[in-house]
Amino acid sequence: MQALLALSRGIDAVNEHLGRLVYWCVLIMVLVSAGNATSRYALNLASNAWLELQWYLFAVVFLLCSGYTLLHNEHIRIDVVSSHLSRRTQVWIDVFGLVFFLLPMSVFIMWLSWPVFMNAWTSGEISGSAGGLIRWPVRLLVPLGFFVLSAQGISELIKRIAYLRGLIPDPVEKHKDPGLDVVLDVEQAAKREAKS
């Protein structure tokens, strides 16, 4: 179990760093897209490569952050029923879901999408638009994204089981981010306090 927990910590660390690196693409996307609109209007210049870069970055963000988002438990759930269950039952549901939903699903999609990447790679597939980008990098993102998701799924599974056996505290608590709102609330409240 200790070896598995070490593996889990390793996966968590990798996805944490990956997420923190990848979220910069959000800012780049915003600037690229605003730049595209401006240059098309002001200079009458439009480049398919730059237009495609927008959604390449978008794909990078949501695929490579899939594990990171799972690590932080931010994939949305419907908790109408489950919020009334005990914490242990909720964790059991997670174990069930990880084993029967998440892992088979992501492995299956990885397996389906790998040949598509190989095909794009060997054929040198290029965007159909003039001046468009080469396709294999985005094709590769799909198996890669589901790979980091499966890896995180394994890590979450290890942590859930360790929790059920009483080896570690609740893993979800540890990775809870103080949300932006919370941070802002505290600051704003402090500010208003100071004002009045």
Added chain:
Amino acid sequence: MSAWIIANIAPIMFAGLIVFLLLGFPVSFALAALGLSFGLLGIHFGLLNEALFQALPERIFGIMSNDTLLAVPFFTFMGLILERSGMAEDLLDTIGQLFGPVRGGLAYAVVFVGALLAATTGVVAASVISMGLISLPIMLRYGYDRRLASGVIAASGTLAQIIPPSLVLIVLADQLGRSVGDMYAGAIFPGLVLTALYALFVLGVTLAYPQAAPALPPEARPLRGWKLARRVVFVLIPPLALIFLVLGTIFIGVATPTEGGAMGATGALILALINRRLTWSLLRQAMNSTAKLTTFVVFILVGSTVFSLTFRGVNGDLWIEHLLTSLPGGQVGFLIVVNVLTFLLAFFLDFFELAFIIVPLLGPVAEKLGVDLIWFGVLLGVNMQTSFMHPPFGYALFYLRSVAPDTQYTDKITRKPTAPVTTGQIYWGAVPFVVIQVIMVGIVIVFPGLVTGNIERSTVDPSKVKIELPTESPEEQRDETAPPDFGQPPGGGGQKSEQAPADDLQKQFGGK
């Protein structure tokens, strides 16, 4: 047994959907797993072609290259940055003083500022939280009825759902296969009418119960006359500039709705920079939250794409269509049933789930019955807005609860002990606004011209600008060969669409 399963596979799958979602495991993975397992079952029974899932990588690719969805991170990011720019605070302070002398003035100010913020960004949480932090204490100080105060704040915050550039409308446009520009044009009037209805309700309350919403005493309004007028003009500049950046560029055709979002986000960055509120930590938090929100939203779409691939494969769409077209009353019967259903589902599903799971099933049926899909989309948009206000799960109520005082405190100006706002008061405060919302749904059903009357002018959808560029023909071919998707827009198959209203994203931050 297996014959029974074969005959009823679509209803069984639908029932499985409900059970799996209620388990409380993340929606996206439950959806995808359900689609895959029923797909394998269908292949096993010979109902489905073995090559069914070969289409999946292309569907996912369609989601990745969906331009409309790009708007999700843009508007999210914009909303987050804007929350820090100080715009909401300035607006509330100033507009509150402007309306202050009138009975119910603060409530009108909240409605007005709510609409203005809504037209600036598509984020519910930001407006509810700012207004809850700033206006609620003042309203309590001067003796507003607590239910009125909290209801008006929560409801005005949700205006971001229906007034362009709402993310909800983008998702709906995408799911229904209509242009975002048209959807925006169609939603403007209903959004304004709704704002007016809120204000009318406040007026009604002040007439019936004058003590529920007193005017502000002069000492609460330090700004008067010219000074106030100047402040008002000054404070209106940033939101109007942003509205121009986002909506203006979309409507005059400079930018696609997606790029409008990027322009707005850039504008918000500049605004925050000017106000010296842009810090590295804020920027990182905003990017972090945006990335996670985008991920979970797109993954719901991925999940629902897998689900719908199988569900359509086993003719589940025909089953739903049959159920809904056999309703008595034709178009009107359909609309009423759909709206009642959406209203009820909104109690426990949030906007994403509704838009990705339910709307694709309804869109084709609506079209078959001759319902204008823009009208239908706006109708659903107004209806889904209630999902933010329904006690006890409405997110706007959560946000408000998180910033409303929950213990007795001493007011800083009057030095009087002030009672907390109870959760019950917040819930009851929301009820009249939910009723207004239902009335608005009725108005939109009875007067479709409110929506459609506005569309002709803007049918040149700027988003076409981009689509018509010679982009990605391979994908286009794919789309043609793919089976038509559930209600999805012509361009992409069932895969696109999604997005989260920025509000939701906020729920993320706030809620978890």
